[in-house]
Amino acid sequence: MSTITVFAEFANGQLKKSALELLTAARASGQKIQAIALGSGAKGLVDQLAQYGVDEAYLGDNAAFDQYNPEVFSKAVGDVLAAQKPATVLAASTMLGRDLFPRIAARLKAGIASDCTELNLAGGELKVRRPMYAGKCTAGVNFKSSDTRIIVMRPNQLPTGQPEGKKSTQVHDVAAPAGDLKTLIKQVVKGASSKLDLSEANIIVSGGRGMKEPANFKMLEELADVLGATVGASRAVVDAGWVPHNMQVGQTGKTVAPTLYIAAGISGAIQHLAGMSGSKVIVAINKDANAPIFQKATYGIVGDALEVVPLMTAEFKKLLH
Amino acid sequence: MKVFVCIKQVPDTETKIKIRGDGNGIDTAGVKWVMNPYDEFAVEEAIKMRESGKATQVIAISLGPKARVNETLRTALAMGADEAIAIDAGEDLDSYTTAKALAAAIRAEGEFKMILTGKQAIDDNQSAVSQMLAEFLGVPHATVISKIEYADSQVTVEREVEGGTREVIQLTLPAVVGANKGLNAPRYASLPGIMKAKKKTIKEIAINTLDTGDGDVRTQFVGFQLPPDKPAVKMIPGDAAAATAQLAKLLREEAKVI
Numbered sequence: 001m002s003t004i005t006v007f008a009e010f011a012n013g014q015l016k017k018s019a020l021e022l023l024t025a026a027r028a029s030g031q032k033i034q035a036i037a038l039g040s041g042a043k044g045l046v047d048q049l050a051q052y053g054v055d056e057a058y059l060g061d062n063a064a065f066d067q068y069n070p071e072v073f074s075k076a077v078g079d080v081l082a083a084q085k086p087a088t089v090l091a092a093s094t095m096l097g098r099d100l101f102p103r104i105a106a107r108l109k110a111g112i113a114s115d116c117t118e119l120n121l122a123g124g125e126l127k128v129r130r131p132m133y134a135g136k137c138t139a140g141v142n143f144k145s146s147d148t149r150i151i152v153m154r155p156n157q158l159p160t161g162q163p164e165g166k167k168s169t170q171v172h173d174v175a176a177p178a179g180d181l182k183t184l185i186k187q188v189v190k191g192a193s194s195k196l197d198l199s200e201a202n203i204i205v206s207g208g209r210g211m212k213e214p215a216n217f218k219m220l221e222e223l224a225d226v227l228g229a230t231v232g233a234s235r236a237v238v239d240a241g242w243v244p245h246n247m248q249v250g251q252t253g254k255t256v257a258p259t260l261y262i263a264a265g266i267s268g269a270i271q272h273l274a275g276m277s278g279s280k281v282i283v284a285i286n287k288d289a290n291a292p293i294f295q296k297a298t299y300g301i302v303g304d305a306l307e308v309v310p311l312m313t314a315e316f317k318k319l320l321h
Numbered sequence: 322m323k324v325f326v327c328i329k330q331v332p333d334t335e336t337k338i339k340i341r342g343d344g345n346g347i348d349t350a351g352v353k354w355v356m357n358p359y360d361e362f363a364v365e366e367a368i369k370m371r372e373s374g375k376a377t378q379v380i381a382i383s384l385g386p387k388a389r390v391n392e393t394l395r396t397a398l399a400m401g402a403d404e405a406i407a408i409d410a411g412e413d414l415d416s417y418t419t420a421k422a423l424a425a426a427i428r429a430e431g432e433f434k435m436i437l438t439g440k441q442a443i444d445d446n447q448s449a450v451s452q453m454l455a456e457f458l459g460v461p462h463a464t465v466i467s468k469i470e471y472a473d474s475q476v477t478v479e480r481e482v483e484g485g486t487r488e489v490i491q492l493t494l495p496a497v498v499g500a501n502k503g504l505n506a507p508r509y510a511s512l513p514g515i516m517k518a519k520k521k522t523i524k525e526i527a528i529n530t531l532d533t534g535d536g537d538v539r540t541q542f543v544g545f546q547l548p549p550d551k552p553a554v555k556m557i558p559g560d561a562a563a564a565t566a567q568l569a570k571l572l573r574e575e576a577k578v579i
């Protein structure tokens with residue numbers, strides 16, 4: 001039987017949703033499952049891992065792993081994978097996963113497919129697809145060698161199953177690598193946002209130039225609060241200095257694929273669409289009935305965003321609370 | 322000290338993508354090619370390093386079909402790069418082989434201290450070559466970098482991660498650094514720059530003379546598909562209040578997303 005190794009990210013003692021998505025897919029495949037988790041508190045994940053069918057857990061319950069350092073992580077994770085030689089490695093396309101796994105792939109001489117949006121592990125097969133050319137098409141990936149294959153999956157693409165039963169998970173220690181480092185994290189300046197990052201958010205409320213002025217982004221914040229959403233923006237308003245660059249969605253910003261994307265006062269330029277057209281449901285609010293965003297939208301309202309957005313906030317509040 | 326900049330040529334974002342007959346790639350006929358936007362930040366940064374005396378020589382390097390690669394390298398030369406190396410290779414090589422060939426060529430040039438790349442090529446979207454290159458050269462890396470400060474034997478860079486959090490990372494040189502938007506404002510090639518670039522020679526290396534080869538290809542992209550046509554948008558009529566009430570209902574009962 002071949003093995004799938006899941007790199008499981010966690011925060012505050014809980015596996016991240018993206019990790020549960022990967023574990024759910026691995027569990028359904030019927031293959032042997034290993035998990036790797038690094039950071040203080042990793043040992044506390046054993047029960048959760050067991051409920052998702054993990055046979056062997058490689059846990060680095062060590063403060064040396066609390067802050068991502070590519071050199072430390074590629075050594076620690078690379079060593080486990082080099083020894084275990086799993087057929088398949090699954091990781092989430094977070095900032096960490098995207099940075100780490102190409103380096104590990106080079107080390108293991110493994111093939112890697114980044115930012116995948118489809119994964120099928122049924123019947124011992126491995127089928128993945130990923131967007132290419134800024135989302136204008138998708139491609140499948142053929143792995144040409146029989147070595148380890150690394151799949152980095154975009155969050156929010158796979159279902160999460162319920163915790164069930166309990167495997168007796170074997171636990172192994174992952175030690176922090178010793179030795180001089182050429183990579184030092186000198187400082188981590190926390191961002192102001194307590195909300196989920198755009199790339200992980202399940203609902204996104206984005207505003208463009210049609211919001212008229214920076215102060216009106218408050219309306220989007222209020223709508224986002226009601227929905228548990230994260231606020232995004234078009235490049236036009238980022239360039240105008242209304243909001244910081246980390247809020248930009250699109251080709252030169254973030255690529256997102258939430259379940260629900262609400263675009264208020266955004267025209268739908270090709271570079272914006274490149275970053276969000278993978279969203280499951282798209283709602284567009286624009287006063288111009290011919291705005292290109294409507295061609296990609298699921299639902300459209302022609303109207304003044306400054307009037308519609310607060311009404312939506314009130315409406316969703318009634319519905320959800 | 323030499324600075325290397327890795328640049329890739331990619332279809333312009335406005336270009337319409339058509340799928341090739343065999344389904345395993347795009348039809349390149351009629352495609353307008355440009356320098357990968359993130360690589361422009363890398364080229365600008367390298368030239369600024371030379372201008373401020375932190376580097377002596379900027380060497381642009383690109384792998385791909387010769388004719389196309391040369392075009393991008395001319396752009397880098399016109400912006401101000403001193404030398405250019407073209408690794409002549411087929412279309413559609415994977416990240417692994419690409420990084421391996423770039424590493425071999427850079428190592429052969431010697432004296433590499435700093436290697437700049439883009440954080441991602443917008444054609445294959447892999448965000449992989451920079452990290453792989455660093456691994457093959459046995460040096461540290463940092464990607465998605467929007468600020469670089471130089472000291473003698475090290476650089477301090479800023480990487481933005483989730484939630485607007487910034488990591489300040491110190492790398493001992495040599496190192497590979499992947500540029501993000503915000504690092505600088507890439508210059509346009511000036512007319513004298515373009516004239517001067519025309520006279521420079523581009524060093525050509527055939528990929529099979531490097532320590533790599535097609536046998537190293539790990540992955541191949543196949544079965545390209547255009548996205549399925551979305552069902553037509555449902556425009557919700559009525560005044561703002563009626564439309565929002567209807568929208569909430571549709572999102573809950575039809576789309577089931579809230």
Ligand SMILES: Cc1cc2nc3c(=O)[nH]c(=O)nc-3n(C[C@H](O)[C@H](O)[C@H](O)COP(=O)(O)OP(=O)(O)OC[C@H]3O[C@@H](n4cnc5c(N)ncnc54)[C@H](O)[C@@H]3O)c2cc1C
Nearest residue numbers: 208209210234235236250251252253265267271272287305
């Ligand atoms: C290389 C390159 C990369 C780029 N990368 C990105 C990127 O990553 N992300 C990105 O977003 N853009 C990107 N762009 C820019 C992109 O081309 C557009 O310029 C930008 O997306 C436009 O932003 P916008 O929709 O907010 O503004 P506009 O295009 O000005 O649209 C504003 C919209 O608001 C509507 N409107 C006005 N008033 C109201 C109102 N009261 N209520 C409702 N609607 C109203 C208007 O009808 C219009 O459709 C890039 C461009 C280039 C060349």
Ligand SMILES: Nc1ncnc2c1ncn2[C@@H]1O[C@H](COP(=O)(O)O)[C@@H](O)[C@H]1O
Nearest residue numbers: 327328384438439441442447448449450
């Ligand atoms: N064929 C290539 N030639 C030169 N540099 C490349 C090539 N492919 C990728 N790169 C560099 O690696 C970065 C990341 O590319 P990718 O991993 O393909 O997303 C790019 O921004 C370039 O700087």
